[in-house]
Amino acid sequence: MVPAVVVTALLARRPATALAIALSIAVNLILPPRESLSEALTNAALFAGVTWLIAEICWGFRALNSRTRDLTQQLAAKDAMLNTALASVPVVTLEANGDIRRLNPAAADLFALTEKAARGRPFIELAPGFDINAIVGSGAPGGPLEAKDGHWTGLRPDGATFPLSIQYGIVPGSTGGELIALCLTDLSRWHAADAQARELHAQLNKVWRLNSLGEMAATLAHELNQPLSAAATYLHASQMDMERAGPLGDSALRTTALAKGQLLRAGQIIRRMRELLSPEAHRLDSERASSMVEDLGPILTMIGSSKGVTIRLDVEARDDRVQAERIQFQQAMVNLTRNAVEAVGDHTAPEVVIIGRVLSDTHYSISVEDNGPGIAEDQIDRIFQPMTTTKSGGMGLGLSVTRTIVESHGGRLQVSRSALGGAAFSFNLNREPSVENA
Structure with missing residues (x-):
């Protein structure tokens, strides 16, 4: 009967094994007795104890075998994962x-x-x-x-x-x-990306210098126009007086005419510089707003990390194709972001967020927001004026240039209170709804 119990213990659970032991004892008691009843009961008890011990050993063997099989499968899976990982790593x-x-x-x-x-x-x-x-x-x-x-x-x-x-x-x-x-x-790809970011940064710096020159030329043209016109008027009056003086005034008349011509030429040169450097001369192309902002990632990270400021991008990528001059737009975004980073420098948890949203069928909204102190009410009308700055060593051209770039895109740069608690500079770009977004 022992082999039957062992087989049952190896193949079945405890209840089935207990039943097999009980049936073995019952069969042994039913068969014609070869011994007394007390001896039969004693042998039955010994049989039950020994077979149950053997069954426990069998169950332990089954559990060990199952555990070994599970560990082998887990080890094989981990080995396969390791080989897969190492296959792509030199x-x-x-x-x-x-x-x-x-x-x-x-x-x-x-x-x-x-x-x-x-x-x-x-x-x-x-x-x-x-x-x-x-x-x-x-x-x-x-x-x-x-x-x-x-x-x-x-x-x-x-x-x-x-x-x-x-x-x-x-x-x-x-x-x-x-x-x-x-x-x-x-590291080839990383170095290539770093070189690309440096090249973009150099392009943006070049655009910034040109835009600053354009803004300075515009300011100079405006500020110098009146004194140049007044000087030309005075020289014209002097010419008329010298003409009445007759031959005695001919020499002075010629000199005055030359001076007047140079004054008029100076005004034309300044106006020409303004026209050459104005962003209005740039052609607008079809661009994706999200792509233009995301390409600035390395530069924005560098700007933020230098001041310990977190810069977060939240630019909607769906239906974001707009009309823009890529480098000019990126220069405006870098300038607004740099201003925001400088504004939150003293905050305990400084944060700057660039947000892009589809505003309507015709416009896409861009805003740069921060959790800094914001813009004082009495400064809002002045911050966009050229040569106006609150920074030591600043030229006061940053926001003026940015406004000019935004206006060349058909938008208007506005400032308001951000939901973060600081300032929010925003503007709209014209969408191209008829063009499918990639």
């Missing part, structure tokens, strides 16, 4: 002397080498300046490996180079000793 394994022991396919693609061609070569041939002693002598089990120039330089067989970062870890080898695992990151 990994190079080095011997303690710095020679390459193996590299995975991602690392082989990174250096344009086969594993066979790379195996046994010093890693310094692929990353000039690499020093294995810096890892061995550090005593650290792993971490980033710093380079003098901020990044390592990878070298391919054709002589091409690329920026590289290295993370290392020291692992035990299968035959004793230690191996060094290097996780590599190609």
Whole structure:
């Protein structure tokens, strides 16, 4: 009967096993007795105890087997996930002397080498300046490996180079000793994005200088127009007096005429400068508002981080195609954002938000808001005037130039109280509803 109980314990649960033991005892008692009743009961009790103990052992074996199977499956799943992750990360394994022991396919693609061609070569041939002693002598089990120039330089067989970062870890080898695992990151895309951001920043600075010159030319033309006109009028009156003087005034008349001509020419030059530098000369193209703002991400991050200010973008990307001159628009946004960052500098939790929303079928609204002190009522009418500033060392052209750019886009720059508690500078751009947004 014991084998039957063991099989039941291996295949079934406790109730079924208990039933099998009870049936075995019952059958044993029903069969023709070969012993006394007391001996039969004693044997039945012993049988029940022994078989139950065997059943417990069987159940423990089943549980252990099930747990082992689950752990094996979990380990296989984790191993598959690790292999998938490592397949996309370039990994190079080095011997303690710095020679390459193996590299995975991602690392082989990174250096344009086969594993066979790379195996046994010093890693310094692929990353000039690499020093294995810096890892061995550090005593650290792993971490980033710093380079003098901020990044390592990878070298391919054709002589091409690329920026590289290295993370290392020291692992035990299968035959004793230690191996060094290097996780590599190609920084080419990051450097390209950084170069693109720097180029955009340079373009915006150039546009800012040109716009500032245009605003100064406009201000000079306005301020100098009256004195130049008055001087020309006085010279004209002098000419008339000299004409009445006859031949004695001919020489002075010619000199006065030349002076008058130069005054008129000066006014024309200033007006011409204003026309050449005015943003109104720029052509408006079809642009996506969200794209123009998001492209400024690296520059806005730099502006905010320099003052410890959080800059958040909340620009609606749906139906956001507008008419704009991309660089001019971005210059206006940078200027408004920089002003907002400077305004919240003393706040305990400074924040600047750039918001873009579809306002109507014809207009898209852009606003730059902050949680600073806001604009005083008596300053609202003055802040857009050229040469007006509240900053020490400021030229007072920032908001004036920004207003000119907005007006060249058919909008109007307005200031109001922000829901954040500070100032909100906003304007509208003309939408292009007939063009499908990408």
